[in-house]
Amino acid sequence: MSAADDSKRAVGFAAVDRYVRSGMCVGLGTGTTAHWAIERAGERVAAGDALTAVATSHATEALCRERGIPLVPFAGREIDVAIDGADEVAGDWSLTKGGGGALFREKAVALAARTFVVIVTPEKLVKRLGAFRTPVEVVPFAVEYVERAIASAFGAQVVRRGGDPPFLTDNGNAILDCAFGAIGDPAALDGELRGIHGVVATGLFSNDLTDAVLVAEPDGVRELT
Ligand code: 5RP
Numbered sequence: 001m002s003a004a005d006d007s008k009r010a011v012g013f014a015a016v017d018r019y020v021r022s023g024m025c026v027g028l029g030t031g032t033t034a035h036w037a038i039e040r041a042g043e044r045v046a047a048g049d050a051l052t053a054v055a056t057s058h059a060t061e062a063l064c065r066e067r068g069i070p071l072v073p074f075a076g077r078e079i080d081v082a083i084d085g086a087d088e089v090a091g092d093w094s095l096t097k098g099g100g101g102a103l104f105r106e107k108a109v110a111l112a113a114r115t116f117v118v119i120v121t122p123e124k125l126v127k128r129l130g131a132f133r134t135p136v137e138v139v140p141f142a143v144e145y146v147e148r149a150i151a152s153a154f155g156a157q158v159v160r161r162g163g164d165p166p167f168l169t170d171n172g173n174a175i176l177d178c179a180f181g182a183i184g185d186p187a188a189l190d191g192e193l194r195g196i197h198g199v200v201a202t203g204l205f206s207n208d209l210t211d212a213v214l215v216a217e218p219d220g221v222r223e224l225t
Contacts, residue, residue: 004121005032007216011119014221015083015214017165019117022049025072025107029084029107030057030102038082042067047091054079056109057102058170074108082113087132087203089118089125093210094186098203101161101169102164107201110209117212125215129186133159133177134193135203140166142198143174149196154187156180173200 001009016037020026026039038060045068052072055061064071076215084106088096095118097103110116138146147158161167161175169175183189187206193199213224 003080007121008033009036009039010175011121011216011221012038012083012212013040015119016040018214019081019083019115019212020044020051022051024126025052025077025091026052027054027061027079027082027084027113028056028069029082029106029109031085031100033085034060034083035063037119038063038067038069041158042069045069047225049068050153054109055190056084058159059100060102074105074112076112079109079113081115081117082109083117083119086118086124086205088129089120089213090129090186090207091127093118093207094129094157094221095128095133095205095210096132096203098137098175099132101167101175102133103135103203104137104169104171104173104201107205109208112209114208115211117214118151118210119214119216121216124191128180128182129204130181130183131181134183135161135174136187136193137169137173137200137202138173138176139198139200140168140172140174143176145178146196146198150176151190151207152179153196154178171200
C-alpha cells in the first residue's frame with residue numbers, strides 16, 4: 001500500500017473507531033478516503049456490531065454489500081453519524097465536495113446526520129475554498145443555459161465534466177466544474193448558484209454542517225479544534 005493510502009486508511013479507521021458505536025445508523029461517504037471508513041465499518045459488522053448504513057453513491061452501496069454492511073434507504077431518516085472525505089476544507093470548516101460526483105447525496109446525508117465527520121489528508125486543508133473547482137450538479141436539459149449563466153454572473157471559468165459521453169451523476173445529472181477564484185462566503189455563493197434554474201446542488205458545504213475534521217498527519221490522526 002502507498003503512503004497516501006496508509007494515511008487515508010488511518011483517518012478512515014480512526015473516524016469509525018472514535019464516532020461509531022453498535023446500534024448506530026451510519027452515513028457512508030464516497031471516494032478514496034471514505035473507502036477506508038467503509039472497510040472499517042465492514043470489520044465492525046463482521047465482529048458483531050449492529051450497524052446499518054445509508055450510502056452516498058452507487059459505488060459506496062456496492063462496497064457496503066461486498067462487506068456485508070446492512071443498507072437502509074435514505075428516506076430522509078435521521079442518521080447518527082456520517083463520515084465522508086472532502087476536496088477542500090477551509091479554515092472555517094466550510095468544504096468543497098463532489099470531486100467524485102456524489103455531492104447531492106453526500107449533502108443530503110450530511111444534512112440528515114446528527115454528527116458529520118470529515119476525513120482528509122493534510123493537503124486538503126486550505127485557508128479559503130476555491131483552488132479546487134466547485135462542482136455544480138445540473139439537470140442535463142438546462143446545462144448550456146446554466147453554463148452561460150454562471151460564466152456571465154460570476155465571471156467564472158466553467159468546464160463540463162467528462163467528454164463524449166459526458167459524466168453523469170447517480171441522479172442522471174451533469175456536473176459543471178467552476179473556477180470562481182478564492183471564495184469569500186461559500187454559503188452565499190451556494191445560495192446564489194442554487195437560484196439559477198437547472199442547478200440541483202453545489203459541492204459547497206457551509207461550515208454549520210461540519211462537526212469534526214480528522215486529518216491524517218504523518219505522526220497520527222489529528223482532530224481539528
Ligand atoms: C465525492 C467526494 C469525495 O469525498 C471527495 O472528492 C474526496 O475524495 P477523495 O477522498 O478520493 O480525495 O466529495 O463526491
